[in-house]
Amino acid sequence: MEQQQSDQSQHQQPQSTQSNNTEQNATPKIQIDLDRYRRKQQIIDDAETQRKIDLKNVQKKPHPGFKPPSLSAQQQFEESQRKQQLQREQLTEEQKEHYRQQDKYFADRVNAMSAPNFSYLDIFEQQAVERKRAQDEFYKYKDEEESKYEQNKPAMFRKNVKVLDEADQEDQTKQLDWKAQEFEAHKKLQKDLDMDFDPDTKSQDELREFFKVSKDKDAVKYMNEQIFEYLYERLRDRQIKFYAFLNKEFNVMNFKSARCSMHCFDSIDRSVSQVNDCLKLCREGISGCKTYAYKLQKKAEDDVQTCQNEAKDVKKLTDPIIHWISCYEKLILRFDSMEQEITSEFSNFI
Structure with missing residues (x-):
């Protein structure tokens, strides 16, 4: 029996050493200290409870209530108007005329704001027309200056820009007048075709003469x-x-x-x-x-x-x-x- 127990102890000893080696080789377990987080949460809860208690202990201020509007502002305005009137009575005629014009200006401003006024459209239109006229004059002057400058250059140094001489300007004016000529021709044609009479009241010869139909041809x-x-x-x-x-x-x-x-x-x-x-x-x-x-x-x-x-x-x-x-x-x-x-x-x- 003693020999068997000694054999078993010898057999168990290497197993224990092997288990110790495996525990040492294993990764250490992570330990989380939950008490630290619990303490923080307890501190936050205590602070919130204390804040609620302090809010309850604060005395509520009574509402001051609504006061009726005082007439002091109106009285002050009337007093200032009265003082201005007294001051104006002591002014010279020139100063009085100045104040009258000023009052008229402010009255016109008030009336203009109260009633619809579209005069600003006329102002904008006039400004646009003047701006367009000034722009046309500027570009016309610029083109004339450039044409004169190019005309004074030698021929081999000129750019491929048409020089505006007197003949070219006359051609341009003729080209601009073609619309007027077409309009006059249209008016003349309408006048020739205008029948200011009733065709039933005219004879065949008169109608032939009006429509310029030869007498030798069938109408x-x-x-x-x-x-x-x-x-x-x-x-x-x-x-x-x-x-x-x-x-x-x-x-x-x-x-x-x-x-x-x-x-x-x-x-x-x-x-x-x-x-x-x-x-x-x-x-x-x-x-x-x-x-x-x-x-x-x-x-x-x-x-x-x-x-x-x-x-x-x-x-x-x-x-x-x-x-x-x-x-x-x-x-x-x-x-x-x-x-x-x-x-x-x-x-x-x-």
Whole structure:
């Protein structure tokens, strides 16, 4: 038995040493002192309790109450007015006139503030006009000085600025007067066309003389010719404007196509076939736009031809003249719609 106990003690001794080593190698535990925080909270609670007790012990001051308004201020004002009146009675005539003007000025100020007054708008407008006039005079003087300075320079040292000599100034005055000339021509035309009489009271010869219709021509036929001539001129002017618009749009398209073709050569790694495909793609846009514009014009021509063919059957028309005029008017309006469609279609090509 003693031998077994000695063996067990020897076996337990290395285990105890091993446990001691593990405890030493383990991390130490963190200990938090909660009493310190509890003491702080207790101090705060005691201070709050003492503050409440002090507030209860403070004696409340009674409200002073509302006093009725005194008349001392009004009496002081009246006394000051009376003293001023006594002082004015002892003043000279010049001083009295000065005070009268001052009273009138303050009275006008009070009346102006009480009633709506828009005179300041006139003042602002006058100031704006004067400022504009001064600005125009300044820039005019500045341009004249610069033109004189440039005119005195040698030709090789002059800037690309137009020198304002006397001939140029006369041209400018003529250009400014064109509106007045147009206005006078319009007034003269209105005066010539003004009918200050009832056409029913005039004879055919008098009406012919007024409208300047030759006696050798039929009046109705002559008026129809004038109407169609006027419509033809309108149509011709509208066609000129349309083709100018079309020329401008295709110039823009050519520029876009050239810019697109330029980007085809950005990279030197592209092969010849890739560059050709890129150039072909850039040219397809402008060719498609040409086809689109041609189809629009062809459709407009077909519509006009249809309208003219309908006029051949006179029996179905109530008024052939009105029908022909409508054909012209439809074509003139068709140019507007074609311009809008071309603008929207061409804008898709980047």
